[in-house]
Every structure is written in C-alpha cells, then in structure tokens.
Amino acid sequence: MNIEQWDEYKLITSAMSNITGAMDESSQMKKMVSHVCNSGGKMIRPIILMLSTELCGGDSKDSVDAALAIELIHSASLIHDDLLDGGLIRRGIPSAHERFGHATAMLCGDFLISKSIELISPFGRNAVRDFGRAGMYMAEGETIDVKSVSGKFEISNYYECIRKKTASLFAASASIGAYIGGADDEVAGQCRLYGERVGTAYQIVDDLLEYLNAQNNKMSTHESVTLPHIYLKQMSHEDAVKRSIMEVKKQVMYANEIHNTFDPCSATDKLLQITNHITIDMLP
Numbered sequence: 001m002n003i004e005q006w007d008e009y010k011l012i013t014s015a016m017s018n019i020t021g022a023m024d025e026s027s028q029m030k031k032m033v034s035h036v037c038n039s040g041g042k043m044i045r046p047i048i049l050m051l052s053t054e055l056c057g058g059d060s061k062d063s064v065d066a067a068l069a070i071e072l073i074h075s076a077s078l079i080h081d082d083l084l085d086g087g088l089i090r091r092g093i094p095s096a097h098e099r100f101g102h103a104t105a106m107l108c109g110d111f112l113i114s115k116s117i118e119l120i121s122p123f124g125r126n127a128v129r130d131f132g133r134a135g136m137y138m139a140e141g142e143t144i145d146v147k148s149v150s151g152k153f154e155i156s157n158y159y160e161c162i163r164k165k166t167a168s169l170f171a172a173s174a175s176i177g178a179y180i181g182g183a184d185d186e187v188a189g190q191c192r193l194y195g196e197r198v199g200t201a202y203q204i205v206d207d208l209l210e211y212l213n214a215q216n217n218k219m220s221t222h223e224s225v226t227l228p229h230i231y232l233k234q235m236s237h238e239d240a241v242k243r244s245i246m247e248v249k250k251q252v253m254y255a256n257e258i259h260n261t262f263d264p265c266s267a268t269d270k271l272l273q274i275t276n277h278i279t280i281d282m283l284p
Helices: 007-021 028-037 044-055 060-085 096-100 102-123 125-147 155-180 185-211 227-232 237-259 266-278
Strands: 087-090 218-220
Touching: 007 028, 007 044, 007 060, 028 060, 028 096, 028 102, 044 060, 044 155, 044 185, 044 266, 060 096, 060 102, 060 125, 060 155, 096 102, 102 125, 102 155, 125 155, 125 185, 155 185, 155 227, 185 227, 185 237, 185 266, 227 237, 237 266
Parallel strands: none
Antiparallel strands: 087 218
C-alpha cells in the first residue's frame, strides 16, 4: 500500500506542515511540535476520517481541519503515554520527554490538545461531541493500562482498556468524517463501529508484536499486561500467540462486515487497504 501517494495523505501532511510553519521560529514549542508531528507517522486516523467523509458523499478537502485535529490529539496522547510508560523511543527517535524534558513535553501535549479543540470546533455538535468523548475515553483507557500490572487484570479489563485507549479515536475518526460528509446518526454509528473494530484489531496486533519483541522503533521501561500475557496464564506461548492472532482476525472480520454494507467506491477500497495494512499484514 503506497499511502504516501494518496490525495488524502498529501492533504493532511500539507496541513500539518502549515501548522508548524506558521509557528514562531524562536519558539521552543515549535521545535517540540515539529519533533512530535513530523516523526514519520502514517496518518492512518486522519485518513480514515477523510475517507469516511468521501464515503458519505462529501469532499475530503472539507474535512482536513477535523482530520488534523485527530492527528494532533493522537500526537498529544503519545507524548502522555510515553511520560506514563517511561517511553524512550517512539517511531525510531527519542520520545518528546527524552529530547526536551518531562515538564516541557507535558506542556507540548497540552498545546496540541488545545490546538485540536480549535480545529474541530467549527464542525458542529455531533463532530465535537464525538471528538470530546474520544479524548475522555483515551484518558480513561490510560488509567486502566497503568493499573494493569498492579491488580487483577482479565480479558474483559483488557478489552475495556484498548477500546477506550486506542479504538475510541479510530471510532471517532470514522464517525466525525461521516457527519462531515452528511451522514445521519445511523450511518455515522455504523462508521463509528467500523472504526472501533479496526482500532481494536490494530491494538491487539501492536501488543502482540511488543510481546514478541518484534518492534525495533519503540522502547519503554513500563510493560503493560496485554492479551498474550493473559492467555499465557492459561496456555503455552505458542497457543497464546495463535489465540491472539485469531482475535485480530475476528475483529477484522467484524469490521469488514460493516465495510461491505457500503456501496463499492474509491473510499471503500482505500479503507479496506488501510484495515489490512495495519492489522492482518502486520501479523507475525
């Protein structure tokens, strides 16, 4: 999948460059925002938002600022995640707090969240509501993650954690894009559920790769309790891996069932490519 050639990718990366380019050259904040936001992310969530706009009859150009808001709050969540987990490496480069210090990194996260609110605010009640809820869910999910190593943590706790921490922003990306494209609550709800399934599958894959020490662009001092760890209490290492892979495929199947309810078009084709790229194609 050559996502860098997609119009949606070019739109969001151009918008991101404009954000950092407009900041005061002498500002320490500009250096931090550039470090965090230009570190090689694939812009999956904002692209899902723009494709959902297209899917529902809108123009992706009309949803660029909303997509940028999603990417900025996602970037802020990565800063805060690294602060909580003692993250050392993120996307192959030093984490924000390793490069600039804990206090400054925290303030950069606050800046990005505030900017994201400014960007999402013109898009109407439904979009702003889903955006705000995602932000709250992400914070709640992080609290569950932090507690995962200190108490009883079962499969139901794990799924609640990743649904809030990760899948909620995928879900909001899809539903906000749908609303901007003119969708009603029912269609936006379907898009939201699609995003949640994709985000859930994505996080299980990410956790599985970390469990297998198969990631070389990310490093932290904190290890969360994830699905393969939970399975390992009941079965062998090999079976824990196989069972985790089965869960990924199940979530992708649910996402594809929703995806197939929409008429085929360029947007559905790209959404299918993205789904496979960040889930099935990444499996060991």
